[in-house]
Amino acid sequence: MAGEPDGTLHDWEEIADAEAWQGLLLGNGLSINVWKPFGYQSLMEQAAKAQLTDEDRALFDGTTNFERVLADVNTAVRVAEAVGVDSSRLVERYRSIQRALGHAVRQVHLARAQVPARTLTTIRAVMESSEWVFTTSYDLLIYWAMGYGGKYRPFKDHFRYGGRCEFDPRRYSVFEGEVPVYYLHGALHLVVGGSGKTWKRVGSLQTILDQFGQPIDGDSQARPLLVTEGSAHDKLRAIEANDYLTRALDQLRVLDLPLVVFGSNLGPQDEHLVRAIGEHPSRPLAISMRNRPRAELLARQSEIFLRLKAKRIYFYDSATHPLGAANLAARQP
Secondary structure, eight states: OOSSOOSOOBOHHHHTTTSOOOEEEEOHHHHHHHOGGGSHHHHHHHHHHHTOOHHHHHHHTTOOOHHHHHHHHHHHHHHHHHTTOOOHHHHHHHHHHHHHHHHHHHHHOOOGGGSOHHHHHHHHHHHHTSSEEEEOOOSSHHHHHHTTTSOOTTEEOSBOSSTTOBBOGGGOOOOTTOEEEEETTEEEEEEEOTTSOEEEOOOSSSOHHHHTTOOBTTBTTOEEEEOOOSSHHHHHHHHHTSHHHHHHHHHHHHOOSOEEEESOOOOGGGHHHHHHHTTOTTSOEEEEEOOOOHHHHHHHHHHHHHHHOOSOEEEEEGGGSGGGOGGGOOOOO
16 A cells, blocks of 8 residues: 555545554645635735735746745845845845735635634544644644634643743653644744744734734834745754744654655655655655646655655545545635
8 A cells, every 4th residue: 555656546544544643744735725815826916915016026927936936036145145246135035025925824814713613623633633743834723723612732832821922942841642733834823032032922802813913012023933935945944043943843853653744745845844754764654645647646756755765655635634625615705
């Protein structure tokens, strides 16, 4: 069932009991299944309306992929600096596009009341059946699912209770019965202050979405913790500059348990994740894919197989997984 890529996809039920799946890595595919505007096209449209300048838009040149554009601009910055050319305008474009992406994520985000109960119940149940959960999505679906029903147990995010809810390395131990959740690329409810400390926002008189992007009292340099760099190299550099993100990625590196990947294509922009997962080539992996012509599947499977160097990879149809169900989609107004 697992072995060399052959261009076919399993149903999730065929492999659900094939291994003791203990780790779970969630990507943006889950978010898009619930709320289509989380796709890049909608983010691009929103950013273009609000914050992308004419100079910014010219850099996209037909693509809607923010990460690819950021990677291209970053390369241009490095080349300019290497040959002694002023790169300040390129740097400003890079920062402008980053800001626009963060704004767009907030603008396209659905309200908590729009998420069906079955969606949060399903996400929570899948997470609760795992022992370790990682996510690369910025949105609040995982956060809302963790607290659905009025309780966060068994989930643990390593932030303090009460006060400013700062990340606390002393709470990094995981005890029996707890399910730790790690936001590998940050999230809308996470903030990094001018001092470098990371904390999470919680609901108050304002919702977390209303608070996103608003000034932080007493810390003019505080900003949302979103890793929007375009290349895997620059993502890794941003991650290593933050103690919370560094700990989260380190945990993915050391985890040697069977791992399910859902909703992440593990593309070149996620090479840092591929390397972290590849630290333990002997453990089994289950990787979701959207169904497509067999030749395309074979090419994509072969690429992933070679990069991960894993001995056992099960490729499965994302639509057959509980998180890929069509009835999880929120209704648009």
